[in-house]
Amino acid sequence: MNPTRKRRLVVISLILGAVGIAATLTVFALQQNITYLHTPVEVLAGKVPADARFRLGGMVKAGSIQRAGDSLKTGFTVTDGDADMAVEYTGILPDLFREKQSVIATGRMENGRFVASEVLAKHDENYVPRDVAEAMANAHKKHDIPEKKPTAQ
Amino acid sequence: MNSPTPDEAPPLLQARGLTYLRNDEPIFGPLSFRLYAGDVVLMEGDNGSGKTTLLKVLSGLLEPSAGTVLLNGEPLTLARLSHQVSLLGHLLGIKGDLSPLQNLRFAIGLGGLRPGITPHQALKSVGLEGYEDVPVRQLSAGQKKRVALARLLLVPAALWLLDEPYANLDRDGIALVNRLLELHALRGGAALITSHGAYAYTSGTPRRIDLRDTAVEQAA
Amino acid sequence: MNPLLLWFHKLGSPPYFYRLAGRLLPWLWGLALIGLVAGLYGGLVLAPADYQQSDAFRIIYVHVPSAWMSMFIYAFMAANGFVALVWRIKLSETLAMAAAPIGAAFTAICLATGSIWGKPMWGTWWTWDARLTSELVLLFLYLGVIGLYHAIEDRRQASRAAAFLALIGIVNLPIVHFSVKWWNTLHQGSTVKLFGPSLIDGRMLWPLLVMALATKLLFAASLLSRARVDLLELEAGKEWARQVALAGERT
Amino acid sequence: MSYGSSASACRALLVRDFSLVWRRRGDALNPVLFAVMVVMLFPFALGPEAAVLARISAGTVLVALLLAGLLSLDALFRSDLEDGSLEQLVLSPHPLPLLLACKILVHWLTTALPLIVAAPVLGELLYLPRDVLPVMMAALALSTPLLSLIGAVCVALTVGMRRSGMLLALLVLPLYVPVLIFAAGACNAAQQGLPVLAPLLWLGAALALALVLAPLACAAALRISLS
Numbered sequence: 001m002n003p004t005r006k007r008r009l010v011v012i013s014l015i016l017g018a019v020g021i022a023a024t025l026t027v028f029a030l031q032q033n034i035t036y037l038h039t040p041v042e043v044l045a046g047k048v049p050a051d052a053r054f055r056l057g058g059m060v061k062a063g064s065i066q067r068a069g070d071s072l073k074t075g076f077t078v079t080d081g082d083a084d085m086a087v088e089y090t091g092i093l094p095d096l097f098r099e100k101q102s103v104i105a106t107g108r109m110e111n112g113r114f115v116a117s118e119v120l121a122k123h124d125e126n127y128v129p130r131d132v133a134e135a136m137a138n139a140h141k142k143h144d145i146p147e148k149k150p151t152a153q
Numbered sequence: 154m155n156s157p158t159p160d161e162a163p164p165l166l167q168a169r170g171l172t173y174l175r176n177d178e179p180i181f182g183p184l185s186f187r188l189y190a191g192d193v194v195l196m197e198g199d200n201g202s203g204k205t206t207l208l209k210v211l212s213g214l215l216e217p218s219a220g221t222v223l224l225n226g227e228p229l230t231l232a233r234l235s236h237q238v239s240l241l242g243h244l245l246g247i248k249g250d251l252s253p254l255q256n257l258r259f260a261i262g263l264g265g266l267r268p269g270i271t272p273h274q275a276l277k278s279v280g281l282e283g284y285e286d287v288p289v290r291q292l293s294a295g296q297k298k299r300v301a302l303a304r305l306l307l308v309p310a311a312l313w314l315l316d317e318p319y320a321n322l323d324r325d326g327i328a329l330v331n332r333l334l335e336l337h338a339l340r341g342g343a344a345l346i347t348s349h350g351a352y353a354y355t356s357g358t359p360r361r362i363d364l365r366d367t368a369v370e371q372a373a
Numbered sequence: 374m375n376p377l378l379l380w381f382h383k384l385g386s387p388p389y390f391y392r393l394a395g396r397l398l399p400w401l402w403g404l405a406l407i408g409l410v411a412g413l414y415g416g417l418v419l420a421p422a423d424y425q426q427s428d429a430f431r432i433i434y435v436h437v438p439s440a441w442m443s444m445f446i447y448a449f450m451a452a453n454g455f456v457a458l459v460w461r462i463k464l465s466e467t468l469a470m471a472a473a474p475i476g477a478a479f480t481a482i483c484l485a486t487g488s489i490w491g492k493p494m495w496g497t498w499w500t501w502d503a504r505l506t507s508e509l510v511l512l513f514l515y516l517g518v519i520g521l522y523h524a525i526e527d528r529r530q531a532s533r534a535a536a537f538l539a540l541i542g543i544v545n546l547p548i549v550h551f552s553v554k555w556w557n558t559l560h561q562g563s564t565v566k567l568f569g570p571s572l573i574d575g576r577m578l579w580p581l582l583v584m585a586l587a588t589k590l591l592f593a594a595s596l597l598s599r600a601r602v603d604l605l606e607l608e609a610g611k612e613w614a615r616q617v618a619l620a621g622e623r624t
Numbered sequence: 625m626s627y628g629s630s631a632s633a634c635r636a637l638l639v640r641d642f643s644l645v646w647r648r649r650g651d652a653l654n655p656v657l658f659a660v661m662v663v664m665l666f667p668f669a670l671g672p673e674a675a676v677l678a679r680i681s682a683g684t685v686l687v688a689l690l691l692a693g694l695l696s697l698d699a700l701f702r703s704d705l706e707d708g709s710l711e712q713l714v715l716s717p718h719p720l721p722l723l724l725a726c727k728i729l730v731h732w733l734t735t736a737l738p739l740i741v742a743a744p745v746l747g748e749l750l751y752l753p754r755d756v757l758p759v760m761m762a763a764l765a766l767s768t769p770l771l772s773l774i775g776a777v778c779v780a781l782t783v784g785m786r787r788s789g790m791l792l793a794l795l796v797l798p799l800y801v802p803v804l805i806f807a808a809g810a811c812n813a814a815q816q817g818l819p820v821l822a823p824l825l826w827l828g829a830a831l832a833l834a835l836v837l838a839p840l841a842c843a844a845a846l847r848i849s850l851s
Contacts (some may be wrong), residue, residue: 023830119496121495123561128424128574175527177607247707248640251647262637520791524782537848
């Protein structure tokens with residue numbers, strides 16, 4: 001075999017080897033799941049260590065928002081459909097924060113409540129004109145169809 | 154490899170219509186010439202006439218804008234070329250922090266060793282006996298050049314490309330370079346040297362190539 | 374040679390490209406302008422307000438097209454860089470380097486509009502989520518390519534070095550695109566999908582598509598304008614460039 | 625005639641570069657000193673509160689090491705370029721990527737390794753929780769070679785320039801960011817008692833690719849820069 005070809009063979013097999021190793025490690029890495037946020041179910045199942053600061057993700061439960069009259073303190077419940085988690089936050093909430101809205105709250109657990117230092121509203125990828133949304137809501141009410149949940153994740 | 158008789162052998166180095174442009178300004182060329190085993194060719198040209206660039210193109214460091222370089226009749230690839238070419242540029246490629254011996258050992262590791270010579274012998278033949286273990290930094294400019302010349306002796310390359318080999322050398326040094334060139338030519342090597350004209354290869358009858366002259370075809 | 378290859382070959386010659394671009398440019402600028410006006414009017418005035426974000430959503434008519442352009446231009450730049458490195462085609466070098474500042478501008482617009490929108494909607498100017506971070510990295514890659522190009526004196530060597538950097542940076546493109554899918558983060562997923570139904574009402578969609586087209590035209594127009602100047606500079610010593618300069622003086 | 629094997633060329637290169645570092649062993653410690661200084665500034669700026677410092681300790685150490693590595697990066701090919709050894713390296717009959725891999729190895733061993741050895745001390749200065757230390761060391765072991773490899777490619781692109789400091793930082797940082805994110809991600813996860821394996825595996829995967837691809841890219845970049 002001439003030297004050029006031999007060299008090329010070595011390079012190609014090295015690259016293939018590296019890609020193989022990298023792919024294997026990637027497969028293992030994908031099995032471990034990197035979580036950007038945790039849902040209430042995961043928190044209640046004890047997947048988050050007690051004093052860890054983490055992001056809690058889910059939907060604001062309908063009718064759960066309680067605003068304190070004299071301060072910026074707000075309490076609400078975040079749900080992922082299976083479990084609920086009480087959240088406490090002091091500060092200005094984003095415009096999109098409302099009932100049935102996906103939110104991501106950063107903070108830690110204190111006495112069974114999640115005390116948030118930051119609440120971000122997650123927008124979903126659906127854009128619907130207001131009149132259409134109202135018409136749809138009316139139609140759903142009329143036919144008693146549960147409303148389509150905006151994807152929480 | 155079979156060894157054909159010298160008459161049939163393709164030239165050690167052949168340039169065909171070699172041109173180099175920088176920012177679309179021609180640096181040199183088109184240039185055509187051949188170098189056979191035993192040739193020592195002097196490349197003349199003023200400062201800035203592209204001698205250094207030509208040597209870089211011939212050594213494979215730069216790619217020509219047009220034309221081809223053939224080595225033993227085969228087109229240039231860096232891998233093949235570098236086995237057979239030794240370049241001594243303005244920058245000597247010598248580490249000031251290391252001794253001549255360490256520098257030479259590195260050069261041997263990189264380029265291989267010509268049979269029948271040791272680093273000590275090479276240093277002796279360039280007149281640096283006794284300086285083997287002195288850091289190169291403490292040597293004079295001419296002595297540094299001699300270390301680089303010792304490298305040429307050690308590495309088994311048939312073609313020497315020397316950029317201003319006489320610069321920084323005293324009369325003995327110039328004689329030494331000429332002696333080395335002669336020896337190299339006798340052994341079947343070839344050399345292309347540049348000079349801005351102040352010194353010249355005195356022994357033998359060196360062929361000359363003038364860089365100002367475009368399209369030189371030098372038949373041997 | 375087959376006609377398509379022949380055409381590409383011709384296109385690669387700077388004087389031919391210079392003349393062709395010169396003929397195309399007025400059309401491109403005109404169409405881009407019309408498209409921008411129509412798209413912005415459609416998006417900012419005609420499109421109905423969103424059920425959740427009301428009027429604030431209208432920033433997508435600038436934000437989303439610039440985000441698409443930031444990636445499109447990078448891919449364009451890297452593809453031309455590849456051609457420039459492999460086949461040494463001068464036109465590709467010029468196009469790649471002319472595209473870089475335009476791409477950087479679109480990326481900056483995308484980041485700025487996203488930030489302006491993020492403050493009222495999400496509740497933060499900036500968050501280190503995967504989409505935002507990778508888009509910021511994209512901006513730095515553009516800046517690196519531009520910086521490297523201008524730091525090297527020899528124009529052709531500079532464009533090859535910068536093209537090489539652009540090629541290395543291309544690993545970032547899939548990260549930008551898939552970041553919202555791979556990591557479950559704050560930034561929402563794609564609304565307009567190439568495959569499958571888009572998650573946006575038709576009345577809101579068409580201005581977005583018009584804007585997408587208009588930004589492409591805008592890119593093409595500014596790219597050709599820039600490339601023409603660069604080519605003229607690069608080929609200043611050539612006969613055709615001298616003729617162009619003389620013709621310019623005469624008129 | 626014997627041209628020598630590629631292995632002997634690598635050995636010669638390693639021997640030469642190590643003796644060069646040994647001749648200037650004082651300079652070799654500069655990155656470590658720099659990292660210690662950066663780390664020491666944080667308690668002054670943030671106050672000596674242990675809880676605050678412990679929270680940021682792993683990230684600070686990572687950033688300090690990254691910056692220290694960045695400082696020493698410029699020297700990777702600088703002296704070889706200035707004395708012409710780089711030309712000899714490029715012209716040698718052996719595969720340039722292999723030789724460059726050796727140079728990168730020397731760079732990592734002489735600048736990153738002392739930093740890794742110093743990392744526990746730096747962590748201690750910032751009250752790094754003891755149980756996070758092994759994870760941080762693993763993250764450093766995986767990320768510093770990655771930084772050296774990526775950095776070498778960028779240095780090769782800027783090698784011809786006389787003043788390349790800021791430009792080099794601009795080129796290198798976007799490529800360093802993902803490495804830093806995963807390394808810091810592992811440390812933060814460890815600090816909160818979350819699983820740490822995934823970011824480390826990602827770093828490992830990137831390292832496997834970079835070990836092969838970076839020397840090749842570095843050689844190509846160097847050829848462009850020297851032309």
